[in-house]
Amino acid sequence: MPPQRWHPHLWHPTTQVASADPPLRAVRGRGALLELDDGRQLIDAISSWWVTLHGHAEPSIAAAVAAQATELEQVIFANFSHPPAEQLADALSARSGLERLFFSDNGSTAVEVALKIAWQWWRNRGEPRRQLIAFEGAYHGDTMGAMALGARSPFTAPFDELLFEVARAPWPATWWGDEGVEPRERLALERLEQLLETPTAAVILEPLVQGAAGMAMVREGFLREVERRVRAAGALLIADEVLTGFGRTGALFACQRAGLTPDLIALSKGLTGGFLPMGVTLAREALHAGFIGASERTFLHGHSFTANPLGCAAALASLTLLEANPGRYERFEARHRPHLEVLAQHPKLRFPRLIGTIAAIDLVLEKPGYFNPAGRIVQRRALAEGVFLRPLGQVIYLLPPLCLDDTQLEQCYGAISRALEAL
Numbered sequence: 049m050p051p052q053r054w055h056p057h058l059w060h061p062t063t064q065v066a067s068a069d070p071p072l073r074a075v076r077g078r079g080a081l082l083e084l085d086d087g088r089q090l091i092d093a094i095s096s097w098w099v100t101l102h103g104h105a106e107p108s109i110a111a112a113v114a115a116q117a118t119e120l121e122q123v124i125f126a127n128f129s130h131p132p133a134e135q136l137a138d139a140l141s142a143r144s145g146l147e148r149l150f151f152s153d154n155g156s157t158a159v160e161v162a163l164k165i166a167w168q169w170w171r172n173r174g175e176p177r178r179q180l181i182a183f184e185g186a187y188h189g190d191t192m193g194a195m196a197l198g199a200r201s202p203f204t205a206p207f208d209e210l211l212f213e214v215a216r217a218p219w220p221a222t223w224w225g226d227e228g229v230e231p232r233e234r235l236a237l238e239r240l241e242q243l244l245e246t247p248t249a250a251v252i253l254e255p256l257v258q259g260a261a262g263m264a265m266v267r268e269g270f271l272r273e274v275e276r277r278v279r280a281a282g283a284l285l286i287a288d289e290v291l292t293g294f295g296r297t298g299a300l301f302a303c304q305r306a307g308l309t310p311d312l313i314a315l316s317k318g319l320t321g322g323f324l325p326m327g328v329t330l331a332r333e334a335l336h337a338g339f340i341g342a343s344e345r346t347f348l349h350g351h352s353f354t355a356n357p358l359g360c361a362a363a364l365a366s367l368t369l370l371e372a373n374p375g376r377y378e379r380f381e382a383r384h385r386p387h388l389e390v391l392a393q394h395p396k397l398r399f400p401r402l403i404g405t406i407a408a409i410d411l412v413l414e415k416p417g418y419f420n421p422a423g424r425i426v427q428r429r430a431l432a433e434g435v436f437l438r439p440l441g442q443v444i445y446l447l448p449p450l451c452l453d454d455t456q457l458e459q460c461y462g463a464i465s466r467a468l469e470a471l
């Protein structure tokens with residue numbers, strides 16, 4: 049087995065070289081498995097940062113990308129349109145009910161675009177609104193605007209002076225057997241109402257699950273109450289579905305499961321089935337209409353790779369595959385449930401929660417937090433059993449690709465359970 053090592057010319061994301069293990073070296077991906085250069089095979093239990101939707105190297109997406117690559121690989125989208133972009137816009141518009149699609153490159157930029165559209169739309173109307181509201185614990189990406197919308201955390205700390213102010217309402221996360229959720233929801237709604245007394249451009253939320261916060265799940269009814277208040281205040285509602293989109297919560301979009309009708313939706317990650325980096329922001333036609341007229345009204349935002357045809361082809365193939373078998377995402381929750389019920393009995397675990405393909409549970413720790421080493425211990429132990437996890441501090445979660453079979457699912461839960469012995 050070759051030793052794991054740091055490459056002399058690479059700089060890895062969110063990684064402290066002084067204390068982290070050197071990276072695993074992947075040479076191949078097939079379905080739910082990643083193969084390493086030493087021949088080991090690992091179950092990718094977190095879909096490679098939540099992007100690999102169906103499975104690695106999914107043949108129909110690979111074929112669609114290969115076919116598109118020999119036709120049109122890229123074209124400047126300011127002056128051109130192209131069939132895959134148009135087909136994708138038609139498809140996502142029909143499914144989301146939002147008529148306009150703006151392309152960018154990843155989840156952070158999809159959020160930045162939503163924010164900029166919302167902000168400029170009010171300006172274009174001649175009634176600028178200066179307040180933005182987000183939720184405690186939120187994560188919307190690592191670029192400056194997306195970071196500003198997200199909660200302050202060790203990730204934002206070095207940049208806090210640079211980040212614009214955002215008003216924040218509590219996020220009443222809940223779990224199985226939680227008896228205190230109602231008063232927490234009431235408190236959150238009261239705070240939101242107070243904040244909305246100030247004219248507000250937009251409220252942004254991660255529908256049903258705050259991912260990076262540690263798979264913090266809220267009830268559908270709470271979100272509907274949020275929307276009711278946002279509408280009453282005349283603010284725009286932005287749904288960041290970068291994680292939750294494309295079946296992750298058991299419905300095509302989390303907004304559909306929760307019964308929300310946002311004005312803007314940010315999508316990425318599963319959009320291309322995890323094949324290519326791409327983000328999209330869907331917007332109501334009325335927002336688009338607010339940008340038509342004099343040149344100052346223009347949305348002067350664009351990325352070099354806007355609407356990259358390979359990404360569009362991957363996204364179309366991914367959507368086709370997803371819709372050919374919706375049972376794969378609709379039934380995942382029922383597949384998780386019995387395993388999570390057993391795991392939840394473990395004395396070192398608490399706060400079990402589950403939605404769609406996402407199951408999470410917390411380690412009982414004296415000092416929970418992102419840097420608590422317990423998560424790393426669980427990660428190492430599971431890795432030794434061929435399961436790749438990436439706990440978020442004390443939160444152990446599974447967010448696997450849809451192709452994961454029952455044996456592999458059992459392996460994931462078994463590896464977590466046995467890893468707890470090391471704590």
Ligand SMILES: Cc1ncc(COP(=O)(O)O)c(C=O)c1O
Nearest residue numbers: 154155156187188189259290291
């Ligand atoms: C809800 C949410 N929004 C935005 C982002 C940022 O996406 P990206 O990492 O592609 O920039 C993430 C990434 O985890 C996310 O979970």
